[in-house]
Amino acid sequence: NAGVMQNPRHLVRRRGQEARLRCSPMKGHSHVYWYRQLPEEGLKFMVYLQKENIIDESGMPKERFSAEFPKEGPSILRIQQVVRGDSAAYFCASSPGLAGGWRETQYFGPGTRLLVL
Amino acid sequence: TQLLEQSPQFLSIQEGENLTVYCNSSSVFSSLQWYRQEPGEGPVLLVTVVTGGEVKKLKRLTFQFGDARKDSSLHITAAQPGDTGLYLCAGASGTYKYIFGTGTRLKVLA
Secondary structure (H helix, E strand, C coil): CCCCEEECCEEEECCCCCEEEEEECCCCCCEEEEEEECCCCCEEEEEEEECCEEEECCCCCCCCEEEECCCCCCEEEEECCCCHHHCEEEEEEEECCCCCHHHCCCEECCCEEEEEC | CCCCEEECCEEEEECCCCEEEEEECCCCCCCEEEEEECCCCCCEEEEEECCCCCEEEECCEEEEECCCCCEEEEEECCCCHHHCEEEEEEEEECCCEEEECCCEEEEEEC
16 A cells, blocks of 8 residues: 655755645545644644645645645645745645544655755 | 643663653643654654543553643653654644644664
8 A cells, every 4th residue: 555655755946936745645545634844843734635625724824835636636735936934844644534533543745855945 | 822842852862761751731632643753754653542541552652641631641661772763742633633742852872
């Protein structure tokens, strides 16, 4: 069973460019979560998506950040006009979407390390 | 704002020693999870505790959820170098959101 896959694993962007981070959930999982981790810190919730729906984006910065989880294909976290402060590790997690909520285990991907020069 | 504070932040011990890591909050959580994260990887779930006072054991690791469901501890007996990593606690906030703690970075020396 393939786990949660994220690509790229490392991404370097210059200030002002766009960053696109991809997440393929585990097979059969329909719920996706994105988290951001700054060096030496815990993970911060960004957004929770189900197929074609954003359920909660309360952790997303109001500008430049967007996320989608289309009917087909991976979930995408998009950061426009990146700034140095966006440098971090971005983790995606998925869950089956059967039991619902915190009763479900979230399985994490290996993360994408974004470096903004 | 719900916060989870972990202590200690850093811990370096010799192989064979015992240790306890704490996760504290002023908020009540419906469940609490412990993860271990290794460099360059995502967190891996170790355990979920749900009931106040609950104790769960995973080989040499013992997890306890406080009676009031505001705190938790992780005790490792006879630590081994393979236990080295970042230990994170995460509390369920609301229906599906998890609040992560600040992390404890453990290094076990051979």
